[in-house]
Amino acid sequence: MTAADARTDQEIGQFLLHYKFGLDEMLTKINILREELAFRGTGSPIEHVSSRLKSLDSLQAKALRHGVPLETEAIAAAITDIAGIRIVCSFISDAYHVLDMLTTQPDVTVRTIKDYIANPKPNGYRSLHAIVEIPVFLSDTARTVPVELQIRTVAQDFWASVEHKIYYKYDKAVPGELIDELSAAARVAHELDARMAELHRTVHG
Template structure:
């Protein structure tokens, strides 16, 4: 394979920065939609089912490192196809019913295209992880073109989010080599968290009908 000459490398980096900027714009668009929904639901229902929202976008350096790690060619089309978590939002809701409600409201908008949904709420991972994942595409309108930008959306309850946060910290501390007894405790804690979600959902239905 021939080496990339400085002029070619400079041109690619400029293209990569614009490519990355499109994901930032896509993230801005989806966050605007979520904020509009939050304000509308607060006004109409007097209550907001969304507790909080966080977002993240991979840096250009981390994007290049991931491409190299998974054997993805440093080409924009290949990166867009093989790396689907460049930009993402996490929406934390009060109740399980809110998780599905928020996804429905967001994805029913005419300019939001659903590419993939993985329901780990109904079908949790083996370790107990629960969350609703979706890949959606949203149009980004530039001065001379329009790009459909994929954004990863994760929606979960407060209990699910707390469990996932603790699980991540434990796996980070043990460099993913977690002792078996801790794995069992995490699995048990996941069941407790789901039981809490179920009970709080029942209370919510009793109070609000």
């Protein structure tokens, strides 16, 4: 490794640290909501939460694949999924409610929202996606960091997990019959969400 490569790695490593702090800030917000709603006795709409931060190697590989220079400003402008949080809810209405609670906080700025629940992808994928910006206060400055949120139901998450494993196994060259099965399963998952929501309304009024 040359001295220039080492400097690049150090700069991108520091850059990634800012994204880690942004991830921590958003996770704190989510945990506060979960605890507050649980304390109220109404039950939390959030079933579970997971997060991920791209590694230095993964980020550099993606930048190279997309022809993005290995410079922090260029990476920040081109790659929006460096830090991500997945929130899994029981019901579709909960997913929208959680998105609203998070994106209306005064220190959260919404960059984009994509509603793949109302407008699913052609393969049947359903989820709410948002890129939000959160301020991070460092020792000598403040940075605004984007974090990707994916908010979905248990059924949608299960389908997406299976779909990801299938595409990974076949290196994206999935046989047509499996694609058809995945599309059919996506419809079944959505029907299950609708039926469970109706049961929930019946029980709770």
